[in-house]
Amino acid sequence: MRLSRSFIPTMKETPAEAQIASHRLMLRAGLVRQTSAGIYAWLPLGFRVLKNIERIVREEQDASGAQEVLMPTIQPAELWRESGRYDDYGKEMLRITDRHDRDMLYGPTNEEVITDLFRQSVRSYRELPQILYHIQWKFRDEVRPRFGVMRGREFLMKDAYSFDLDYAGAVVSYRKMMLAYMRTFQRLGLKAIPMEAESGPIGGDLSHEFIILAPTGESQVYYDAAFEEIDYLSRGAGGFSHDSAADLHRFFGEMTSHYAATDEKHDPAKWAQVDQTRRREGRGIEVGHIFYFGTRYTKAMNTTVAAPDGTHVHPEMGSYGIGVSRLVGAVIEASHDDAGIIWPDGIAPFKAAILNLRRGDAGCDAMCEALYAKLGRDALYDDREERAGAKFADADLMGHPWQIIVGPRGAAAGMAELKRRATGERVELTPNEALGRIGCSA
Amino acid sequence: MRLSRSFIPTMKETPAEAQIASHRLMLRAGLVRQTSAGIYAWLPLGFRVLKNIERIVREEQDASGAQEVLMPTIQPAELWRESGRYDDYGKEMLRITDRHDRDMLYGPTNEEVITDLFRQSVRSYRELPQILYHIQWKFRDEVRPRFGVMRGREFLMKDAYSFDLDYAGAVVSYRKMMLAYMRTFQRLGLKAIPMEAESGPIGGDLSHEFIILAPTGESQVYYDAAFEEIDYLSRGAGGFSHDSAADLHRFFGEMTSHYAATDEKHDPAKWAQVDQTRRREGRGIEVGHIFYFGTRYTKAMNTTVAAPDGTHVHPEMGSYGIGVSRLVGAVIEASHDDAGIIWPDGIAPFKAAILNLRRGDAGCDAMCEALYAKLGRDALYDDREERAGAKFADADLMGHPWQIIVGPRGAAAGMAELKRRATGERVELTPNEALGRIGCSA
Numbered sequence: 001m002r003l004s005r006s007f008i009p010t011m012k013e014t015p016a017e018a019q020i021a022s023h024r025l026m027l028r029a030g031l032v033r034q035t036s037a038g039i040y041a042w043l044p045l046g047f048r049v050l051k052n053i054e055r056i057v058r059e060e061q062d063a064s065g066a067q068e069v070l071m072p073t074i075q076p077a078e079l080w081r082e083s084g085r086y087d088d089y090g091k092e093m094l095r096i097t098d099r100h101d102r103d104m105l106y107g108p109t110n111e112e113v114i115t116d117l118f119r120q121s122v123r124s125y126r127e128l129p130q131i132l133y134h135i136q137w138k139f140r141d142e143v144r145p146r147f148g149v150m151r152g153r154e155f156l157m158k159d160a161y162s163f164d165l166d167y168a169g170a171v172v173s174y175r176k177m178m179l180a181y182m183r184t185f186q187r188l189g190l191k192a193i194p195m196e197a198e199s200g201p202i203g204g205d206l207s208h209e210f211i212i213l214a215p216t217g218e219s220q221v222y223y224d225a226a227f228e229e230i231d232y233l234s235r236g237a238g239g240f241s242h243d244s245a246a247d248l249h250r251f252f253g254e255m256t257s258h259y260a261a262t263d264e265k266h267d268p269a270k271w272a273q274v275d276q277t278r279r280r281e282g283r284g285i286e287v288g289h290i291f292y293f294g295t296r297y298t299k300a301m302n303t304t305v306a307a308p309d310g311t312h313v314h315p316e317m318g319s320y321g322i323g324v325s326r327l328v329g330a331v332i333e334a335s336h337d338d339a340g341i342i343w344p345d346g347i348a349p350f351k352a353a354i355l356n357l358r359r360g361d362a363g364c365d366a367m368c369e370a371l372y373a374k375l376g377r378d379a380l381y382d383d384r385e386e387r388a389g390a391k392f393a394d395a396d397l398m399g400h401p402w403q404i405i406v407g408p409r410g411a412a413a414g415m416a417e418l419k420r421r422a423t424g425e426r427v428e429l430t431p432n433e434a435l436g437r438i439g440c441s442a
Numbered sequence: 443m444r445l446s447r448s449f450i451p452t453m454k455e456t457p458a459e460a461q462i463a464s465h466r467l468m469l470r471a472g473l474v475r476q477t478s479a480g481i482y483a484w485l486p487l488g489f490r491v492l493k494n495i496e497r498i499v500r501e502e503q504d505a506s507g508a509q510e511v512l513m514p515t516i517q518p519a520e521l522w523r524e525s526g527r528y529d530d531y532g533k534e535m536l537r538i539t540d541r542h543d544r545d546m547l548y549g550p551t552n553e554e555v556i557t558d559l560f561r562q563s564v565r566s567y568r569e570l571p572q573i574l575y576h577i578q579w580k581f582r583d584e585v586r587p588r589f590g591v592m593r594g595r596e597f598l599m600k601d602a603y604s605f606d607l608d609y610a611g612a613v614v615s616y617r618k619m620m621l622a623y624m625r626t627f628q629r630l631g632l633k634a635i636p637m638e639a640e641s642g643p644i645g646g647d648l649s650h651e652f653i654i655l656a657p658t659g660e661s662q663v664y665y666d667a668a669f670e671e672i673d674y675l676s677r678g679a680g681g682f683s684h685d686s687a688a689d690l691h692r693f694f695g696e697m698t699s700h701y702a703a704t705d706e707k708h709d710p711a712k713w714a715q716v717d718q719t720r721r722r723e724g725r726g727i728e729v730g731h732i733f734y735f736g737t738r739y740t741k742a743m744n745t746t747v748a749a750p751d752g753t754h755v756h757p758e759m760g761s762y763g764i765g766v767s768r769l770v771g772a773v774i775e776a777s778h779d780d781a782g783i784i785w786p787d788g789i790a791p792f793k794a795a796i797l798n799l800r801r802g803d804a805g806c807d808a809m810c811e812a813l814y815a816k817l818g819r820d821a822l823y824d825d826r827e828e829r830a831g832a833k834f835a836d837a838d839l840m841g842h843p844w845q846i847i848v849g850p851r852g853a854a855a856g857m858a859e860l861k862r863r864a865t866g867e868r869v870e871l872t873p874n875e876a877l878g879r880i881g882c883s884a
Contacts, residue, residue, distance in 0.1 A: 002511075004568075004569075004571075005569075006509065007509050007511070007563070007564075007572055007574055009562070009563035009564075030563075031561055033562060034562075035514055035517065035518065035555055035558070035559075036514075036516065036517070036518040036544075036546065037515070039516055040514065041511060041514060041515045041555065041559055042511055042512040042513075043559070044510060044511055047510055048510050049513055050512070061604045067443075067448065067449050067486045068486060068489055069449070069482065069483060069486055069489055069515055070484040070486050070489050071477070071483045071484075071513060072477055072482065072483060072579075072596045073476065073483045073579055073596065074478065074481055074536075074548070074581065074595075074596055075478070076477065092539045092541075094516075094538065094540065096536065096538050096584055098536065098549075099533045099534075099583045099585065102478075104478065106516070106548075113477055113483065115485055116477070116483070117475055120451070120475060121449070121451035121453075121472075121475075122449075124719040126446075127447075128444075130447075132449055137514075137515060137579070141514065141539065141540055141541045153516075154514045154515065154516055198473075211457075222786055225528075233790070272758045376656050404453065424691075428840075
């Protein structure tokens, strides 16, 4: 994309309303604009990041055997009356009356709708297990929306729901999702720690939050170094199968044997038992939650399947959420510096920026156009009539993993400068060498 | 995907509430389920079609130079008060009051929001033209929703908005979108005719509806055979540039020089002048609309940019819509028979179904598994314990372009049967020959 023709409105000033780094940087780099309190429009740069995160989340859900569906945003109140949650949910639920005076609502979550879809279609244990997921906008009418997309009212979430015949099956589905989550976060370039969470009225140990490490995180976390050392992509690959209960059991054991807690649940006695060289502390942001809740909804909504012995049983359910739009903010909290965003390679809106330091100089223009032709959709070409300083600042602000800097002297000598955003390292290379370094075959 | 483990609930009975073919077939083939009047959940099979259509629409928008953004579903009423449409819009607008008693609405269209985003950021003619689009769920609270996704209340739409400095520029943007639309419909496997439409208060000839031909269409259409003969993919390729005003002028001339009208605007006198051998009649369904409306919103919303002469002018706008979820129904109306759906290759949920006619037969199982391993995500493997007749019926109903039928006798001889859904043609082939015919290199 040519920056001169792009809808990427960067801002020099720091917006007064933004209290945290990701909010400031998302506004300044032109990723989003607020349209109402806690509601954002995603501009081209932000939209690309959102889609990249969505794609990785989707690929890992698919790899785990979950099936993608898409439930609507507007739900009928009657399903929530059936589950007993309509009155309990309070003012965070956006309640709507349609032209025929029917009570509707903008879905904050989808347990009721998915259970209703399931009970209309599934009759027998032979059709189980099922994990269904969707990536859809949700609405929670927060009293005081803030922190940009980290705590917005309209937000994009991946939510999955598992249906199993019995508890043993539900445990397998739960572990499968835990693995999918750890793989997802690693691919997003994040360090994630699964933390045992409040399990609610059902009890048991099947409730985990996923906290990613970010210096500006909302809570203090304590964890074993093991979580940073495991290559989650090697689990679920090679000899390991997503569908093997034994492999998943082993993985779950690995995840739960190491110490991890937020300050609320921190246990200094247990912490003292962790080898001193392996103790890690940091700040964290919650970006996902997985949760087993058994027959809570299938009972309330009268949902059964035929079991092998001919009886009818209520399937066991779990739900599994990742905050997709929240992750855009969380990634920035985890990866930025004073100059701007530092995108992990896997989700950057553009792999590289091409900085033409002197538009109109024949050598600069030719080298930049040639680079742009090779990189195509992967490059943002800064062809604006701006000072070099403004171009450097904007490229750092937007956080492209690579910058290819083309000035008149270098261009005359057939050389460009390649800068790695994360390290600041700059090297002089030919355009083809630079493309090779970026991972684009010339 | 293995059908035995899929969430694809097919139905043998024709649902009573469905009046038209696409609605019946979408329910019967397990593409969607209604969750409230005029509101649907997309199950895995339907979701894949929706995403395939979305992808083609997106690729053609991108190719035309439009930039993708994503505006929220919930909009503030104040923007609609500014444009003067809030009171006019009537009961089709889903009006919402949030917890702080602010008037909000579920966007039925996005002229106000996009104009607001534009005026916050764009200051100068140098940043024009801009075409911004998004693919987002919209809501129109129809009095009597019906015809399934063809006239639902919550629906997915691609809407684009162009901003140009002057009328001449707006004309170029308009023509660019017309070309993108004709290319899109051709890639979707549809015959589309652009029809001059009511242009509203502004007048002029810059308003076109796009009608696709379907025997069950809602309106009678009359058109010149030329529209069926043009290869739109050759426009915008080769020597033709999306950005050349001259090329676009030529293309627009070609589109508007041939006769095309729905019965409402049909002119028998003009029709008589069309060469008799070139007259075509049929039924049609509206799936898109492009519309130039000048400074209607930029004036009402006080939006200006600096012109080259230093004055401030109101940019000229157009809007361009394609009904993405509606297209799923429209494609089925255009392409089905008594047995079920016939998906065009470009948007089919699966390229092929593999029909294992005798599960448990070692030869059948081995051949099917080998085919499934090769086709992967492109295949739906019918591994259910069902009669052959049920498998044939479901494969025809779901409408996969190809069926690979594996029975015990053929498998023993190393042969499968390949059926083309559109023609019913069946040939005996080795598995590798079948894969080659489908276009999957073995």
